[in-house]
Amino acid sequence: METLDTVRAEALDAVGAAADLDALEQVRVRELGKKGRLTLLLKSLGGLDAEARKAAGQALNVAKEALAAAIEARKGELARTALESRLAGEKLDITLPVRPEMRGSIHPISQTIDEVIAIFGEMGFTVAEGPDIEDDWHNFTALNIPPEHPARQEMDTFYLPGTRDGHRLVLRTHTSPVQIRTMCRQPPPLRIIAPGRTYRCDSDATHSPMFHQVEGLVIDETTHMGHLKGCLIEFLRAYFAIDDLPVRFRPSHFPFTEPSAEVDIGCSRTRGSLKIGHGSDWLEILGCGMVNPKVLKACGIDAERYQGFAFGVGLERITMLKHGIPDLRTFFESDLRWLRHYGFSALDVPSLAFGLAP
Numbered sequence: 462m463e464t465l466d467t468v469r470a471e472a473l474d475a476v477g478a479a480a481d482l483d484a485l486e487q488v489r490v491r492e493l494g495k496k497g498r499l500t501l502l503l504k505s506l507g508g509l510d511a512e513a514r515k516a517a518g519q520a521l522n523v524a525k526e527a528l529a530a531a532i533e534a535r536k537g538e539l540a541r542t543a544l545e546s547r548l549a550g551e552k553l554d555i556t557l558p559v560r561p562e563m564r565g566s567i568h569p570i571s572q573t574i575d576e577v578i579a580i581f582g583e584m585g586f587t588v589a590e591g592p593d594i595e596d597d598w599h600n601f602t603a604l605n606i607p608p609e610h611p612a613r614q615e616m617d618t619f620y621l622p623g624t625r626d627g628h629r630l631v632l633r634t635h636t637s638p639v640q641i642r643t644m645c646r647q648p649p650p651l652r653i654i655a656p657g658r659t660y661r662c663d664s665d666a667t668h669s670p671m672f673h674q675v676e677g678l679v680i681d682e683t684t685h686m687g688h689l690k691g692c693l694i695e696f697l698r699a700y701f702a703i704d705d706l707p708v709r710f711r712p713s714h715f716p717f718t719e720p721s722a723e724v725d726i727g728c729s730r731t732r733g734s735l736k737i738g739h740g741s742d743w744l745e746i747l748g749c750g751m752v753n754p755k756v757l758k759a760c761g762i763d764a765e766r767y768q769g770f771a772f773g774v775g776l777e778r779i780t781m782l783k784h785g786i787p788d789l790r791t792f793f794e795s796d797l798r799w800l801r802h803y804g805f806s807a808l809d810v811p812s813l814a815f816g817l818a819p
């Protein structure tokens with residue numbers, strides 16, 4: 462049988478000679494593992510008498526501890542050398558050009574919504590929101606749009622299965638139900654805008670089944686058509702950043718306003734190119750009117766005491782006009798090159814004081 466001295470000397474030599482962590486682990490298993498040489502020596506003590514067993518046992522335990530300590534120390538040494546040789550091999554070339562950083566950008570529709578909120582916010586409007594899934598009372602009936610009205614026909618409206626409080630469910634065709642809900646919930650005076658997604662069963666070069674609108678509503682005891690005109694002229698001049706933008710109001714008809722008007726801005730069309738702000742042509746840009754008393758009554762508002770105006774703007778349209786975006790469909794294609802070209806920096810938050818857009 463091997464003597465303790467021989468085993469210890471060989472084991473310590475092997476620890477010193479272990480060239481890497483794997484080799485060191487092999488030494489540990491060979492000497493101290495379940496069937497390791499020192500472990501077997503310890504087991505073999507059973508045959509000795511008590512006195513000799515005690516002395517040999519102590520010597521063996523001292524040897525085991527010394528070996529375990531030597532293994533730990535060698536492990537530290539090996540780890541240090543491994544790190545040093547890695548550091549010596551790795552070089553950092555600080556003259557290399559920086560990696561390109563992929564930055565996200567704000568979608569032009571989001572930018573327009575932020576700009577519209579900044580402009581109307583300055584005039585004292587707050588933002589109201591409501592559900593995309595509506596019922597036909599909030600989307601049509603309360604707005605004085607009767608069941609036989611063409612806007613209600615299946616071909617224009619996305620009807621959903623099921624009903625709410627006995628009313629058919631629809632994807633809202635305008636954001637007007639947001640104002641209906643606000644009027645039903647909150648007494649006048651009211652001054653709100655409702656930007657958001659709207660849906661119509663229509664898809665071609667100038668219509669998308671999902672598009673965006675912002676509508677506005679002012680209700681109090683004294684607001685009249687002069688306020689409507691001043692407010693919308695102010696909005697259009699701020700949005701297009703043209704102080705003397707020509708604006709004209711043409712009589713029109715909507716079921717929810719009376720009287721109603723369509724609003725045009727001055728432009729020029731020369732050889733297919735459209736320029737906003739000067740020239741002798743007009744471009745239709747939004748619809749508006751004094752809120753029909755029937756709509757106020759549907760929401761439980763005293764139409765003898767209260768009155769006000771409302772308007773609606775298509776956000777894709779004003780965004781295309783301001784930024785020269787030629788095709789509506791590109792808004793929703795999620796083409797990264799398009800988004801990089803037309804998108805806005807997240808740091809350029811629109812405000813009237815610091816400029817709406819860079």
Ligand code: 2U9
Pocket residue numbers: 635637638640641673674676677678715717718747748749750752753756771772773774775776
């Ligand atoms: C309530 C009462 C009245 C909102 C209005 C228009 C005129 C209008 C179009 C503009 C372009 C829709 O996106 S578009 O096709 N909108 O012409 N919208 S008045 O009138 C309201 C709204 C809510 C309670």
